[in-house]
Amino acid sequence: MDISLKARAGYFLKRAAAFRPTRVWNFARQIADEQGKWAPPIFVDMLWSAAFRDTAYIDYYEADFALLSRSERKTFMTSLIQHHLATAVNDREDAKTLEDKINFNRAFGDFLGREWMQLDDTDAAALAAFAARHPVIIAKVPVSREGKGVFRYDTAEVTDWDAFRAELIGKGQILIEQPIVQHPYLASYCAGTVNTTRITTYFDGTTVHPLVMVQKFGRGAVSDQFTWGGFFTMLDDDGHSVGPGHTGKHKSSYLVHPESGQSIVEFQVPLWDQVLALVDQAARRIPTVPYVGWDVAVGPEAPVLIEGNWIPGLYETRVSTTGIREGSRPRHERVMGDALRR
Known part of the structure; x- marks a missing residue:
């Protein structure tokens, strides 16, 4: 390729x-x-x-x-290769549906499993009513990456809703969502953060191909991204960890979660078949954007969709942590090889 x-x-x-x-x-x-x-x-x-x-x-x-030989390096995806794949196969205009979280929520509302509102399209009374139903709210900047535009607020002490609404709008945090309740098994790893599953898929017009599967773990912050102290482990086709977790940003290895002590190497995504079914359905919704990294949260009874990334994000194993010396490029080549020559 x-x-x-x-x-x-x-x-x-x-x-x-x-x-x-x-x-x-x-x-x-x-x-x-x-x-x-x-x-x-x-x-x-x-x-x-x-x-x-x-x-x-x-x-x-x-x-x-x-630490890798030349032949081993060729099995790993790189930022350039992934970016080129994404821009080659994804329609840039249609990709805006994924890029903007408000557009995404509108397009994939039946997969969200949570209430949400657009703050600049309503008034302070509606925000107060939303908070009465959900005292802790998640506020998001519609266009952001790596969890940098996600914030959590406990509204119990808010007394001036007009001022609070104006503050959020001033910060660009105009997407308000109900917090996600995660599966008890995931909560046992880190209850303070929704620990999400990233699955990168390619839809060839007939079949949805899972290409990269990752479980992310938080450390108690609002997001499980690296920018909030999170780390990840690669998953096999059955949703089971393939080794220790790592951050990808420095030398690190997590056999267990640092706070809870839960095993990372024995981790299994709950309701895995339902997770795969969910991303299969989601990946078919906008066929002009076939290459997407989906973030999924597994709830107590079913998985829900958080967002889709039209440039999926680079997740690969680290041989110094896992001992695995092959990356995800061969799997990409089997289903997307022609895209690189465009």
Whole structure:
């Protein structure tokens, strides 16, 4: 699965313009310190990989490329390859339905399993009534990534609803949602955060293909994303963990959850068949956007959809943590290989 010459040339020019030798050297030194290697060869290899192997410096680091052979590296997805796939197969205009969380909620309302409202389209009385039904609310910035636009409020002490509404609107937090109640098994890992399952799928017009499956775990914050201290473990086709969890951002390994002590290596997504059925239905809804990373929360009785990402987000195993030396690229190649040559 070779990426098109046009895409590679564009990437090379972009990387060349952003090249900062000090930043790359710092990455090389960090990798060398963590893996007991010599920094200069890693530095050269990172430059070569960026120029000729479609591998950004952060991809090189997060996927432990310094520990992998050339053939093993070819089995891993990189940011460039994934971005090119997403832009090649997904209709950019239709993808706005996924990009904007309010548009997403409208399009996938029957999969949400929760009440929501658009704050700038209603008044303070409606917000107060919503909070009376759901004293803790989730407020979101409609267009944001990595959990950065998600906030949680306990409204028990709010007395001036006009002022509270104005404050939220001023911050851009105009999507208000009912909190999700997660499955007791997931809550046993971290009750303070909804621990979500990410499944990246490709719809070929007939079949929905699950390509990457990941379980994310929070640490008590409003989101389980890395930006909030979260970590993840890769999943097999049966929804079972394939090894320890890790952050992908630094040397880390979680055999158990740091707070609850629950086993990560023995984790099994509850109601797995229902989770797969849910993303299968969701993936068919906008066929012009066939390559999507879905975030799913498993409730006590059924899974619900949180959002869809038209650029799915790069999740790969780390050999230094899991011992697994093959990535998800072969699975992508089997169903999406032609897209890279567009």
